[in-house]
Amino acid sequence: MKLIRNGVLALAVLTSPVLFLACGSAAAATDACKLEIAGNDSMQYDKKELDVPASCKEVTVTLAHSGKLPAAAMGHNWVLVSTPDLAAVASAGMTAGLPADYVAPGDKRVLAHTKVVGGGQSTSVTFSTSGLKAGGDYSFLCTFPGHNALMRGKFKFG
Numbered sequence: 290m291k292l293i294r295n296g297v298l299a300l301a302v303l304t305s306p307v308l309f310l311a312c313g314s315a316a317a318a319t320d321a322c323k324l325e326i327a328g329n330d331s332m333q334y335d336k337k338e339l340d341v342p343a344s345c346k347e348v349t350v351t352l353a354h355s356g357k358l359p360a361a362a363m364g365h366n367w368v369l370v371s372t373p374d375l376a377a378v379a380s381a382g383m384t385a386g387l388p389a390d391y392v393a394p395g396d397k398r399v400l401a402h403t404k405v406v407g408g409g410q411s412t413s414v415t416f417s418t419s420g421l422k423a424g425g426d427y428s429f430l431c432t433f434p435g436h437n438a439l440m441r442g443k444f445k446f447g
């Protein structure tokens with residue numbers, strides 16, 4: 290029995306550097322903090338949900354427009370909000386217009402956003418998660434007028 294216990298201990302000591310490397314892998318942790326989403330000419334995102342581990346200090350979201358229509362006709366952006374603010378942010382964005390990327394200037398309810406892109410274009414935004422609460426109720430949407438009815442999803446942090 291004592292022999293077996295010593296054997297287990299030796300195994301633990303031998304494997305611990307491997308475990309340390311796996312946990313400390315910066316590459317894996319970085320990738321989980323980088324998200325990609327696409328919008329198309331049918332007014333749809335290709336994802337209904339985005340998940341980010343609470344360990345991400347910064348998140349980068351890259352939005353690609355996989356369609357062909359120009360921004361003025363079928364532009365898309367990616368806007369992060371607390372879910373209860375979604376309708377109000379969409380409404381304020383509509384008034385702000387395309388030059389403002391359909392985001393009302395100084396709107397504190399907007400937690401992060403990209404600019405508006407048209408077909409074939411892509412854009413990205415990097416933001417700090419310091420203002421987000423793990424397990425909070427967040428949503429993303431496109432604030433191009435009329436798009437948020439279809440273009441919205443859950444953003445899960447933590």
Ligand SMILES: [Cu+2]
Pocket residue numbers: 328332363364365366431432433436440
């Ligand atoms: Cu859109």
